[in-house]
Structure formats: C-alpha cells, structure tokens
Amino acid sequence: MLIDISKNIDKNVAVYPGDPAYKIEKVCTLQNEGYEVSKITLGSHFSTHIDSPRHFYADGKDIASEPLDVFCGMAKVVSVTEINSDFLKNIMSDKFEILLFKTNNKNFGLSCNAAKVISASHIKMCGTENDDIESCLNNDFPVHRILLAKNILILENIDLKNVPEGIYKLYCFPLKITGCDASPVRAVLEV
Secondary structure (H helix, E strand, C coil), rough: CCECCCCCCCCCCCCCCCCCCCCEEEECCCCCCCCCCCEEEEECCCEEECHHHHHHCCCCCCCCCCHHHHHEEEEEEEEEECCCCHHHHCCCCCCCEEEEECCCCCCCCCCCHHHHHHHHHCCCCCEEEECEEEECCCCHHHHHHHHCCCEEEEEEECCCCCCCCCCEEECCCCCCCCCCEEEEECCEEHH
C-alpha cells in the first residue's frame, strides 16, 4: 500500500517569505488550439520539496547531480514536539536511513545540536511537516548548513497527519533540474 505524504501544488499553499508566488496559466486551450498546455510558475522550494547541498553551498551538488538512491530508502516516522540529542541517540537504528518528523507544533524545528547528532550518523535525509526544518527563522540557517554540508538532504512540507509512527519505504524523486538547489517532489511511503 502507498501513502501519499505530499501536499498539493495549488494556490492554497503558503509561499515561503521572499519566494516566487505560485501561478498556473493556460498557454494553449482545447477551444483555441485543440489541446492544453500550461505555464507553471513556482519557486524550487514550493510545497513538498527536497533541498540539495547547492541550496547553501556553491560547490554542493545540485538536485540533478544527486544519485537516485538518496531519494528513496527505509524511513522512520517519529512523533515529536521537540528533539534533543539524547532522544535522537536513543532512536537511531540501522533499520532506517531517513528520519521523518511528525509534529502538531508549527514552530517545531531541529536545534543545531540535534542536527550535529544526525550529521554524525548514517542518516541520509531528514523530513519535516513544517515549511522549514530550522528551530527558528534567521538568515544564518544553521541546521540547513550542518545537514547539507554532510550531504544529508532535507525534505520539507510533508503531510504525516494520517501516518502512524513506524518504519516505511520512502520514495521522493525530484525533477531533474540541472543547476537547481531544490525541487518539488511527490513523496510517498510504502507500507
């Protein structure tokens, strides 16, 4: 069974401050040309998306250069309100390589200490239901920098409200956009 944990791409999705607004326009229509073609405008970090190291590092891999196997793997869904390094050390296991944080706390984010614990582990991706994995919004983005420096990808804006804690197979392939720092994804868990 597959569980879609992606948020829709539509006008109801909040746009991160400073990012391009979402817009879809008909370029060709069934009435005029006999077929439909649309122009889509959106930022690379819109809705459910994955960040590559290029997001913060000029010499980091862009989204198209990442090997496909980093976009899928065994994932642990963990319900959290806040995270400390002891919590992370206690849940780490070789049975998964991706951590997905389920939370009702819109202010949830990883601390720098938690990011350091993750960056020293075998984890290859972290995901959050929130727009941002940072514990607080500032212009330094320390959690992003810690994780992406170790090529740990960041999956943001996922929807885990109907997903119980447990281990699943995650698939979240991005568009193959050369030179891009991120891409929207269709994120799916396999039970």
